[in-house]
Amino acid sequence: MLKDxxxxxxxxxKGLEIIQNKNKFRFGTDAVLLSAxxxxxxxxxxIDLGTGTGIIPLLLSVKTKxxxxxxxxxxxxxxxxxxxxxxxxxxxxxxxxIHGNIKKVQDLFGKETFENVVSNPPYMKNGSGFQSExxxxxxxxxEIMCDIEDIAKAAEFLLKDKGMLSMVxxxxxxxxxxSVLRKHSLEPKTIRFIHPYAYKAPNxxxxxxxxxxxxFLKVENPxxxxxxxxxxTDEIYEIYGMERK
Amino acid sequence: MLKDxxxxxxxxxKGLEIIQNKNKFRFGTDAVLLSAxxxxxxxxxxIDLGTGTGIIPLLLSVKTKxxxxxxxxxxxxxxxxxxxxxxxxxxxxxxxxIHGNIKKVQDLFGKETFENVVSNPPYMKNGSGFQSExxxxxxxxxEIMCDIEDIAKAAEFLLKDKGMLSMVxxxxxxxxxxSVLRKHSLEPKTIRFIHPYAYKAPNxxxxxxxxxxxxFLKVENPxxxxxxxxxxTDEIYEIYGMERK
Numbered sequence: 024m025l026k027d028x029x030x031x032x033x034x035x036x037k038g039l040e041i042i043q044n045k046n047k048f049r050f051g052t053d054a055v056l057l058s059a060x061x062x063x064x065x066x067x068x069x070i071d072l073g074t075g076t077g078i079i080p081l082l083l084s085v086k087t088k089x090x091x092x093x094x095x096x097x098x099x100x101x102x103x104x105x106x107x108x109x110x111x112x113x114x115x116x117x118x119x120x121i122h123g124n125i126k127k128v129q130d131l132f133g134k135e136t137f138e139n140v141v142s143n144p145p146y147m148k149n150g151s152g153f154q155s156e157x158x159x160x161x162x163x164x165x166e167i168m169c170d171i172e173d174i175a176k177a178a179e180f181l182l183k184d185k186g187m188l189s190m191v192x193x194x195x196x197x198x199x200x201x202s203v204l205r206k207h208s209l210e211p212k213t214i215r216f217i218h219p220y221a222y223k224a225p226n227x228x229x230x231x232x233x234x235x236x237x238x239f240l241k242v243e244n245p246x247x248x249x250x251x252x253x254x255x256t257d258e259i260y261e262i263y264g265m266e267r268k
Numbered sequence: 269m270l271k272d273x274x275x276x277x278x279x280x281x282k283g284l285e286i287i288q289n290k291n292k293f294r295f296g297t298d299a300v301l302l303s304a305x306x307x308x309x310x311x312x313x314x315i316d317l318g319t320g321t322g323i324i325p326l327l328l329s330v331k332t333k334x335x336x337x338x339x340x341x342x343x344x345x346x347x348x349x350x351x352x353x354x355x356x357x358x359x360x361x362x363x364x365x366i367h368g369n370i371k372k373v374q375d376l377f378g379k380e381t382f383e384n385v386v387s388n389p390p391y392m393k394n395g396s397g398f399q400s401e402x403x404x405x406x407x408x409x410x411e412i413m414c415d416i417e418d419i420a421k422a423a424e425f426l427l428k429d430k431g432m433l434s435m436v437x438x439x440x441x442x443x444x445x446x447s448v449l450r451k452h453s454l455e456p457k458t459i460r461f462i463h464p465y466a467y468k469a470p471n472x473x474x475x476x477x478x479x480x481x482x483x484f485l486k487v488e489n490p491x492x493x494x495x496x497x498x499x500x501t502d503e504i505y506e507i508y509g510m511e512r513k
Contacts, residue, residue, distance in 0.1 A: 194487035198456050202447040211443050216487065221466040224489040242439035242461065244469040245490065 024107060031111075034078075036264045037085045042108045043076055047101075048163040050078035053191045053227055054143050056217060056246065058082035059262045060229040061189035066090045067138030070181060072125050072174055073097070075163060077105030079141055080118045089139065094120045095128070097168055098159055125169045128177045138186050140178040144171065146193045171199050175207040182209075182234045189231050197228065204232045212236070215243040220251065269352060276356075279323075281509045282330045287353045288321055292346075293408040295323035298436045298472055299388050301462060301491070303327035304507045305474040306434035311335045312383030315426060317370050317419055318342070320408060322350030324386055325363045334384065339365045340373070342413055343404055370414045373422045385423040385433045389414065391441065416444050420452040427454075427479045434476050442473065449477045457481070460488040465496065 025031060028045045043049045058079050063069055065088035071079045074094030083092050096102045102122045109118045123131045147165045155161040162168050171192075178188040188209050192200050194216065201211055209232040216225035225245070247256050260267055270276060273290045288294045303324050308314055310333035316324045319339030328337050341347045347367045354363045368376045392410045400406040407413050416437075423433040433454050437445050439461065446456055454477040461470035470490070492501050505512055 195485050197459075197485050197487060198446045198450055198483060201443045202450055205443055205447055214442075216461070218490070222489055222492065225487055228487075238443060240440050240442050242442060242470055242473075244467055245463070247467065 024111060026104075029104070034081065036082070039081055039085060039112055040108070041076055041078060041081055042104050042111070044104065047157070048075060048160050050076055052248075054078045055082065056227070056262065057141060057143050057189060057191040057229060058086055060191075060215065060231070061087075061139065061141050062187055062231050063087035063089050063141075063189075064138040064187070068136060069093070069139040069141065070095060070132070070137050072140060072142040072177055073144055073163075073169065074105060074120065075101055075143075077108050077118070077120060079143065080105075080120075081108065081112065081114070083141070084112075084114050084117050090117075092118045094118065095123055095125065095131075096120065097122070097124055098162065101159070125173050125177050128180055132181055134180055135183045135186075137181045138183060140181055140186070140188045142174050142178075142188070142190050144169065144174055144190065144192065146196065171196065171203045172207075175203045175209060178209060179207040179234065184235050186234050187212075187231055188234070189229070191227055191229050194225050194228055200230065204230075205238075208235055209233070210236045210238055211240050213241045213243055215246050217246045217248065219248050221245065221247045269356060271349075274349070279326065281327070284326055284330060284357055285353070286321055286323060286326055287349050287356070289349065292402070293320060293405050295321055297493075299323045300327065301472070301507065302386060302388050302434060302436040302474060303331055305436075305460065305476070306332075306384065306386050307432055307476050308332035308334050308386075308434075309383040309432070313381060314338070314384040314386065315340060315377070315382050317385060317387040317422055318389055318408075318414065319350060319365065320346055320388075322353050322363070322365060324388060325350075325365075326353060326357065326359070328386070329357075329359050329362050335362075337363045339363065340368055340370065340376075341365065342367070342369055343407065346404070370418050370422050373425055377426060379425055380428045380431075382426045383428060383431050385426055385431070387419050387423075387433070387435050389416065389419055389435065389437070391438045416441065416448045417452075420448045420454060423454060424452040424479065429480050431479045432457075432476055433479070434474070436472055436474050439470050439473055445475065449475075450483075453480055454478070455481045455483055456485050458486045458488055460491050462491045462493065464493050466490065466492045 069089040070093040080092040080094040105120045211232045213231045215229045217227040314334040315338040325337040325339040350365045456477045458476045460474045462472040
């Protein structure tokens with residue numbers, strides 16, 4: 024089942040395992056936190072834009088009661104690997120991995136046919152910072168294939184009235200995210216900043232935005248990763264389903 | 269010097285005192301924190317939009333090296349009271365209180381003649397929540413006379429190239445503030461959330477936005493008011509210039 028440079032990683036939740044390539048982009052804390060934060064409607068249809076290894080659909084399949092979870096991915100080899108992970112976990116009945124471009128969702132799906140859209144997009148503007156020479160890694164970190172506006176446009180097309188887009192992004196892009204979502208009728212409803220320590224600046228934020236609703240944002244209590252002594256906080260233990268030693 | 273229902277309050281910094289009316293809107297923590305947060309250019313001109321009692325100009329006069337500080341206020345009785353506070357502190361040479369409407373700054377000041385604009389505006393949308401029957405209090409809490417966009421428009425007109433607007437506002441208006449500022453060429457550069465306790469949701473935020481500059485926001489470390497034991501944090505002691513007992 025595994026190809027060269029691939030390994031099978033235990034997701035520490037209900038026996039889930041995921042295939043990852045040691046030399047490519049591997050999932051991080053952000054995907055795990057987003058899967059725990061997204062408000063997924065029971066019995067609804069959910070789509071993950073830019074699913075990569077398929078980590079978010081896998082986690083949502085055990086954490087939520089979504090009826091169908093679709094993972095859309097542009098890179099063919101990642102699609103194929105994510106499909107093997109889905110099959111390995113016997114989740115073919117609930118998760119579908121689909122090869123396609125976020126900019127062309129109208130060719131793949133019906134208008135307003137999803138209750139939820141989730142996305143852990145590339146964080147950096149194309150051309151900014153250090154860009155990996157590995158094309159696959161570069162695409163997952165930099166806005167080469169899609170940017171915040173492409174995701175907002177896709178979500179606006181895919182979501183039913185009052186459907187929810189859930190994302191994770193970096194604080195330095197906060198103005199971009201909030202303005203673009205509002206522009207596309209996706210009103211930010213809750214936002215939660217993730218801080219490495221309680222008194223340190225946040226390095227990520229989670230957001231739920233609802234289609235066609237009134238403005239009123241709740242900035243939630245901070246999600247703190249570690250206590251002052253360096254140990255993970257109780258909440259992080261809970262999200263990861265770990266037991267404190 | 270004091271009229272009916274007025275009292276003289278000690279600002280606990282360099283002997284400053286301020287006149288306030290016991291029955292009207294009195295300054296709060298937000299004005300003090302904003303005065304400490306605003307990045308004021310030395311030798312520059314600064315204007316406070318909606319100065320009320322004049323608290324922000326008074327604090328900026330001792331905390332910064334601004335050459336001239338103007339407090340603009342629409343309510344005539346507040347202007348008159350703020351002027352008496354300025355006179356009482358012998359700050360007539362540096363602070364001027366001007367009666368006028370934020371929506372008509374072009375009739376009062378030259379275009380692009382200020383290095384800094386600051387504002388502690390009304391937080392609530394007109395018609396939302398409980399609205400005071402006292403017109404003066406209602407105007408300072410609700411967007412009756414001016415809203416975020418009026419302030420952004422005024423700041424865009426008044427600020428020189430690369431000038432800075434500094435504001436304080438409530439987290440539930442974050443999307444409004446960020447989108448409106450960007451719309452008026454005032455790019456949010458730093459933002460700091462104010463939390464009552466480290467693990468509680470923020471109830472205010474401070475923001476510095478610069479005119480005509482590139483997007484890149486720094487979400488700073490949280491400003492925490494109280495430690496877990498209920499005592500003010502060291503930073504709050506420092507901002508208020510208090511000594512811990």
